[in-house]
Amino acid sequence: MIKINKLTVWQKMGFGMGDAACGIVYSSVTMFLTYFYTDIYGISAAAVGVMFLVTRILDAVSDPLTGLLADRVRTRWGHFRPWLVWFAVPYAVIAILTFTTPELTGTGKLVYAYITYTLLMLFYTFINIPYCSLGGVITSDEKDRLSAQSYRFTISSAAGLVVSIGTLWLVDWFGKGNKQLGYQCTMAVMGVLAVVMLFICFFSTKEQINPQKQGNETVLSDLKNLLSNDQWRVVAIITFFSSMAGVMRSAATLYYATYLMLDPQHTDLTGTAMKSAFITTSVVGTILGAMAAGFFAKRFNAVSMFKNINLILVITGVVMFLMPPKWLSVVFPLYFLIGFFHQMYQPFKWNMMANAADYGEWKTGRRITGLSFSGNLFALKLGMAVAGALVGFSLGWFGYQAGSPTQNALATTGIIGLLTVGPSLSYLILYWLTRFYKLDDKTMEKIQADLAQRQLNLQAPAENIIINGDEPLAHSH
Numbered sequence: 001m002i003k004i005n006k007l008t009v010w011q012k013m014g015f016g017m018g019d020a021a022c023g024i025v026y027s028s029v030t031m032f033l034t035y036f037y038t039d040i041y042g043i044s045a046a047a048v049g050v051m052f053l054v055t056r057i058l059d060a061v062s063d064p065l066t067g068l069l070a071d072r073v074r075t076r077w078g079h080f081r082p083w084l085v086w087f088a089v090p091y092a093v094i095a096i097l098t099f100t101t102p103e104l105t106g107t108g109k110l111v112y113a114y115i116t117y118t119l120l121m122l123f124y125t126f127i128n129i130p131y132c133s134l135g136g137v138i139t140s141d142e143k144d145r146l147s148a149q150s151y152r153f154t155i156s157s158a159a160g161l162v163v164s165i166g167t168l169w170l171v172d173w174f175g176k177g178n179k180q181l182g183y184q185c186t187m188a189v190m191g192v193l194a195v196v197m198l199f200i201c202f203f204s205t206k207e208q209i210n211p212q213k214q215g216n217e218t219v220l221s222d223l224k225n226l227l228s229n230d231q232w233r234v235v236a237i238i239t240f241f242s243s244m245a246g247v248m249r250s251a252a253t254l255y256y257a258t259y260l261m262l263d264p265q266h267t268d269l270t271g272t273a274m275k276s277a278f279i280t281t282s283v284v285g286t287i288l289g290a291m292a293a294g295f296f297a298k299r300f301n302a303v304s305m306f307k308n309i310n311l312i313l314v315i316t317g318v319v320m321f322l323m324p325p326k327w328l329s330v331v332f333p334l335y336f337l338i339g340f341f342h343q344m345y346q347p348f349k350w351n352m353m354a355n356a357a358d359y360g361e362w363k364t365g366r367r368i369t370g371l372s373f374s375g376n377l378f379a380l381k382l383g384m385a386v387a388g389a390l391v392g393f394s395l396g397w398f399g400y401q402a403g404s405p406t407q408n409a410l411a412t413t414g415i416i417g418l419l420t421v422g423p424s425l426s427y428l429i430l431y432w433l434t435r436f437y438k439l440d441d442k443t444m445e446k447i448q449a450d451l452a453q454r455q456l457n458l459q460a461p462a463e464n465i466i467i468n469g470d471e472p473l474a475h476s477h
Contacts, residue, residue: 007139012148014204015138016155018084018131021197022124023156024190025095027163029120030250030384031279032183033098034391035258038402040179041101043109045400049392051110055118056385059378062122066129067374068219078207079370080137083130088198091123092191099187101180121381125374127198133373136354137209140448145354146302149347150294157286157343159197163190164279168272209367222368229360232372234436235352236379241433242349243383245313245426246342251391252418253279255400259407260325260415281332285339292340293347301441306348307434310427313341317424321416338423355439355447362447391418 007015037043043051075082098116102108135152139145167186175182226232257275296305320334353376361367398414400407407415439447 006141007144007148011138011204011206012151013155014201015135015148016152016201017197017204018134018201019152019156020159021088021194021201022128022131024159024163024194024197025091025120025187026124027160027250028095028099028167028187028190030247031163031253032167033117034251034388035254036099036183037113038395040183041109041113042106043113044396045392045402046396047110047392048113049389049396051114051117052385052388052392055114055121056382058118059121059125059381059385062125063129063374063378063381064223064371066125067133067368067371067377068222070130070133070370070374071222071368077202078134078137080130080134081202081205081207083126084198084202087123087126088195091120091127091198092195094119094123095191095194096184096187099183101184125377125381129370129374129377131201132350132353132377133370134205134207135350136357136369136373137207138205140209140358140452143298146297146347146351147294149350150290150297152350153290153293153343153346154287157283157290159193161280161283161287162193164283165276168276172272209369222366222371225360225364225366225368226371226375229356229363229372231359231437231439232356232375234433235349235356236376238349238352238430238433238437239376239379240383240386241426241429242345243380244387245423245430247384247387248391248426249338249342249419249423251388252415252422253282255395255415256325256419259405260412261328261331278332278335281336282339285336285341286343289340289342289344290347293344296344297347302348302351303434303437303440306345306352307431309341309345309348310431310434313338313427314424314431316341317420317427321420321424325416352437352439355444358444358447358451359439362451390422394418 034045034048037048038045070079070083073079073082094116098120100116102112104112135145135149138148170186170189171179171182173182174185254275257278261278262274316334316337320331320338323330323334325331353373357367357369357372360372394414395411398408398411400411400414
């Protein structure tokens with residue numbers, strides 16, 4: 001009999017530490033990097049937009065290759081866990097270099113930014129794809145897996161809270177007026193925290209699902225299996241638009257708080273406090289939203305929850321667009337709600353990825369967890385790139401002037417739209433896409449029961465093996 005041990009609270013917390021390590025740098029990138037490039041390092045918004053888009057070309061190769069390699073790496077610690085410690089230190093070092101500003105010419109600055117940002121995304125890939133794949137193999141119990149995802153996003157959101165509260169204050173404290181030095185030293189602190197958390201994740205988790213070795217494990221057959229998985233395709237598109245929404249809003253937040261919520265005559269101290277408070281409001285919402293996900297997952301259908309949360313986000317974003325930015329008593333609660341609901345659906349989305357991997361194994365007989373998650377991570381980073389490029393291009397088109405205390409009317413409206421209506425359009429698409437996802441709770445119970453029986457059959461003596469004749473689910477939307 002195959003015995004899958006239930007995860008302990010410590011194991012769930014340790015698993016969450018891995019995403020916190022990724023998120024503490026990822027949050028710094030999404031919240032501050034665009035602003036850092038345009039207002040601190042002195043690169044044009046349009047050039048930043050092009051860079052974010054161009055660097056995704058490497059991801060088109062590195063993401064699936066990492067997933068394919070992770071599926072084939074076999075160590076005493078498993079397929080995915082070793083990657084967390086192999087690349088922890090390089091990841092932290094390149095994060096610091098990304099927020100470093102060497103004395104270079106205009107072209108030199110851009111080349112340096114391309115190299116460091118590309119390497120940062122590459123090391124992010126080497127850690128995050130195996131980490132996300134780990135979430136699909138630490139247990140086969142769907143409810144337990146969803147609970148682990150809830151812990152993951154609660155802890156990751158707490159790490160985001162550290163970033164939102166601490167970054168601007170640390171920049172001022174370390175820099176003493178030199179923001180370039182301030183950002184560099186702040187990222188050094190974040191990098192050390194990331195390394196520690198990755199090691200905690202490694203030592204507190206274990207891979208409980210080990211796919212059987214097969215003789216036809218070719219790259220081409222794995223890619224064909226992945227692309228034949230209709231539910232994986234649906235989840236990949238969902239991941240793209242979810243990433244678009246989150247990154248677009250995060251990239252626009254600092255512009256909104258800096259140029260629209262404050263009067264031009266505000267002091268630096270007042271400005272830092274206001275910007276940190278605004279960013280933190282959303283992050284506190286994400287922590288509570290991730291915690292709420294675990295509560296509601298036990299009581300309601302996961303797919304319905306995902307669908308309805310996206311509809312709420314559409315409405316909230318439109319309402320916030322109509323509110324003047326200086327109506328602080330209104331925009332603060334609205335931004336809290338956006339953070340709350342955006343993070344509340346994240347555990348459901350990542351559980352969809354794990355379910356799609358299970359479905360693929362059930363349908364084809366071959367488990368390709370690493371490739372499955374790497375494909376979704378590519379969709380996530382493609383969403384990041386498109387959103388980042390869109391923000392950069394839009395700011396240039398709106399006539400945004402970096403460092404100017406006042407912006408023209410078009411730039412003002414554009415910044416508000418990037419923070420609110422732009423993400424709402426993505427949430428509306430997510431609401432519509434849910435109709436094509438068919439792996440509800442009842443269906444997953446059958447799939448996981450069938451997979452467990454197949455494992456038992458494989459472990460039985462050859463003469464006693466009973467082949468379980470399952471047919472793929474009918475395609476109905």
